[in-house]
Amino acid sequence: MRTVRIHYRVAVAMVFVLFLAWITLSSLYSGYYRKSNVDFTWQNTFGMEDFQRHFPSHKSFMLKKSDKVSTNIMEKVTAIAKFINSAKKHVRGSKTSDFLKSASDTMNSLLIDLNINPATLYNRTTYNPVNVCPETYKGTTYGYPYFYKGFEVTKCKHEIPIWKLVTIIKHVIVSKHNENRVLKEMKRFLSSVYRTNPKYNVILSANSIKLLSDLKVMYPKLSALNIKDVSDGLALNMIVSRVKSPYVLVARNIELFTNDSRLERLIRAIEMLNIKVAGGAIRNSDGHWKKGCFQAMYRNWTLKYLEGYDESLHECLFCDYIQGPFVTSKAHLKINTFENLSETEGLYEEWFLRISQKSDETVTCPDSMFHVNSLQSKHDGVLSAFMKKWNLFKIVTPYRETVMRTCALEYHDPHNTKALSPCSVKSNAHAVKTILRNCEKAGIICELQEGTALGAVKFEKTLPWERDADITFLTANYSDFQKLETDFINAAFNFSDLGSLWCCVDNRSAGGKFMLGFNGWNIELYGQHIMDSELLIQEGIKPTKVLLDGQWVNMPRNPGLFVRNRYGKEIYQHAEHWISTGQSSGWIDYKTNVFTPCLSPGDHDCLDRYNADGDLPFVEMLP
Structure with a gap:
């Protein structure tokens, strides 16, 4: 990345x-x-x-x-x-x-x-192209006034004809409702390809024998492949296995092929820059033109695309994701096959993310231009398989759609040195908020404690490295909390009454303990004989509340003072849970501003990828 x-x-x-x-x-x-x-x-x-x-x-x-x-x-x-x-x-x-x-x-x-x-x-190292000839810039006035020329290809002995270098591949899906439209679109596409160069090799796959037969009659040179009941990704893999040329043009969404595609230029870029993939700019039938280059930010369970580039060389832009058609080698496609996804399920987003994680570089060269159906490609929110594979909770797509994964309150499974998934964080917060709501409804005084209080103060949610949850209740309300057992069981909680009442502090009963379980989370509730919320109410003042995942919940009177005195120096810098660092209890002097080296270095959810201070990286991934 x-x-x-x-x-x-x-x-x-x-x-x-x-x-x-x-x-x-x-x-x-x-x-x-x-x-x-x-x-x-x-x-x-x-x-x-x-x-x-x-x-x-x-x-x-x-x-x-x-x-x-x-x-x-x-x-x-x-x-x-x-x-x-x-x-x-x-x-x-x-x-x-x-x-x-x-x-x-x-x-x-x-x-x-x-x-x-x-x-x-x-400076990056550049190389001489192996299969195409180099080019030379002739100066600013050479192409005047229309500038159809400027960079001119020099003669060389090693040049291989473009039709021998590149095979154009495409897969289409046909239904009863779109067969005539697809036939018309493919006739226009194939006619433009063979008009540009009648020797081009094109492999077209479809799930309609009739469509392929009709096209074969019109275009005898076409290689047609009947593929049914498979995804776009698997169909493209099957096509690639038939390719004999060293390079492949993945003709993604192309509606019209012209000399502006400049495939020699893209191959020259691949060979000179020692990169894996090269694409061009795109324009639609309305004439709207885009460079088609995006950067991808992948961390904190989020994948976010930002249109633009940070670096360029030889008039090509380095990208994490290419929006339009692209050229790559057959060898690269054999190693990096397409996933079993359709295009609307994030096929190309997944492929480009995978190769970028390998540090395989890609570029767009905007002087190469492809005519495409649309500059937008709706996903209809069907990105669940892609998101599951990459452990993503949120995607902001290249088309500015925001897609969120539903959690269904998934089971909590902690991992040392890694941040919790957003679903685990929400599951923890859901359990705590449910308990606090039920307490308030029953007139029971409850407050956040320990790391649960710290997370609310620092992040207004569960700590991203949390291992449990802690709540205190007023011991005088012990029997009232016992009466909530059925309500909690009906809400999918486990409920254990551990007793532990004792007498007395300030002439009041003290102690009492409950253990509740929810989706793998343990929530410990401890009784206290006096609580800040009770004292404030007695003075006619409402209890202090903090936000926890969108719900206002009770805290000790001065939340900032409470967590500072409880955890000590530099509490707004971060330290992992004492269980994760192998400590015997939470009553330790925490070493802050450091995360333990990740057990799986480089993973998007490794805590050591983040600065161990500040809340913004854990609230929203900044562009």
Whole structure:
């Protein structure tokens, strides 16, 4: 995933790290390098593997084995520089952007002091195209006045005809109600393909023998494949198995094929940039034109698309998701087959997400243009299979639809080092809110306690790493709460009365304990002989309430003071549940502002992907 999120305080820390790195490297330069008489040149300071990869023809000076420590430091410095530069490109948010710019400027200054050219370090490596000829720009006036030309292909000996390089593939679904319309659309599409180049190889699959037979009569060169009762994804996989050319054009939604498709240009981009997929701009029958490039943000159980690009090269835009038709290699499609989904179920969103997670890069080159049926593609909310596979609770699609997964109050299954699913969070909150509602209805004084109170104060919902729930009730209301057993059982709770009353505190009964269970959650209720809500009511003041998942619920008199005194220093920074970190109880001094390294590094729900401070990342994924 190309989008990078770095909190501005992390950027400040980066600047500090750079300062320390500079001190270390300065001492190395003034001491070790002078003593060893090693020429402190750019080749020496740059990581040798990186240097040789970027400049394979350069006969670089190789450091001696005794210089391994300094080489390791330089490799780390150059790696940090690349990470910061990449973060600066993809970051969004003013504070983060400002601090990253400062960090980047400081790092570039450090690199220059070390005789490393930042521009050379950050530049992508490009390659000569293998199957198509290169092109040359002839200047700004060459194509005047219509600019149909400007970049001209140079002659070369290795060029392979485009019809041998690319097979065009397409799958259509036919029903009784649309057969005539589909026949008309396919005639227009195929006529435009063969008019552009009569030698093109086209494989069309459909679930109608009649449609395919009629088209074969009109277009004898067409390869027709009758495929019934399978999804769009499986149909495309079957087509790909018939392809003999090295490249494939997935003719997604194309209604008219023209020379503006410029397939040679897309293949040139794939081979020069060493990427996996290249698409073009799209325009519909109304003439509306779009670049068709989106960035995808995938974390916190959410997948969110943002139209636009962060980086470009050779007039192509790096994208996480391509909206229109695209070219890729047959070899890539054999490894990265399509999922068993229809297009309206998120077929292409799933495919592009999967390859982006492998760091396979894709681009759109907007000077290549495809005529498509529509710039929009409705999903009708049928994305459940896609969402289930990727553990998604919410998708904001490229077409600005917001699709939410229904939870059905799923069973809670905690995982150390990972955030709870939104459904687990809601299940916990539902249980707590139900108990508090029933308490209020029965005149029983109940308040949030422990981590449940902390979550409400910090997030206005359950802590994303919660393991249970805690509520206190007034011991004087013990027998009244016992009477609610049937109500809770009818609401799908388990109900256990654990007793534990004792006497006395301030001449009042104390204690009492209940354990309720709901969808895998344990909710512990403890009796207290005096509670803030009772005292406030006696003074004619309403109890203090906080929001918990949209419901106002009782808390101790001053919620902020209560959680600060209960949990101690830096409570608004984050610490995982004591069970998750292997502690014996919750009565510990929590170490905040740190998450345990994830047991499955890189997963979207790993807590260590987030800064361990602030509520916004857990409330809404920022673009």
